[in-house]
Amino acid sequence: MNSQITKTTFCILAGLGLILGLTVHIISLLGIYIGDSIPFVWMLHLGIFVVWVPAVLLLKDNPELQQLNASKNKNPLKFYGILFKNAPKPVMVISLFFFAYAMINFFLFMQSGGGGVPSIIDGKYVINNHGNIIKELTEAEFFKMKANEIRGFSGHWIAFYSLSMGILWPKAQVNNSSNKVA
Template structure:
């Protein structure tokens, strides 16, 4: 099962990287691949079980030393990079937006909570849709990576060193 979950997470990570890369070049992935949002659902398929099993293995509040012992150094570095990138990317993608791109009455518009902020050109609409998917795909990369790392390196679920440090969940 660990191999299957690690494989699903690796595929999700690879697809998230492709989607993110395309969005960086201004590609409206949502129009080209309508089911791209399945990656959003897929995150929960690998991340939630990783968290549940990690709590069993490491306890509710694992010591940093235990986590460092369980994962190779490159995994720790990559997890930190993905985490930092997800935060910076999310901020860069959404803070400057005054709304979400939409089509209303056949016209491209920027909409904020049902209120039309302004009309958009076709190019602006495409760019903003790419910006939206870029904001989400940055998070997808992090969560898929964490799922992959857990199931690839310590997914057996056995408590670390035969005991769980913080048994309370």
């Protein structure tokens, strides 16, 4: 199979994952928990690996990255230029924005967890930390915390899907129609 077609396929899958992850993230920011009504939402977590592994493998043998790693000048702009060599500038900017956003989102998610995870124990909604009940919750608080849990994960989903999409962006086709013989 043509490697350009394969790269394009994985780029499209990454773009689809990005759109779905962003949709889930926005819904969870609204405090809506969709994990029970749409259980396949957690497949987005596995989908990261479907696109991230090819992106990493593509970069593994990249001679430009190897040369940059060997040099003493570790210029981040050059690094990102190599990562997103084929991607349009807006894709690079969006990917880097989502990467930074994921770090901030994760920090906020960790701060809002209350020291544990929302669970149902003995029919009660609680915050649980390794079997220790920290706090009892109302049903509304429980589902808000479950939405927050998905928000924590989906922030990473959008970062990894967007980075994968930018790395896997297919090389622009050069139109050589002027060189054709009639």
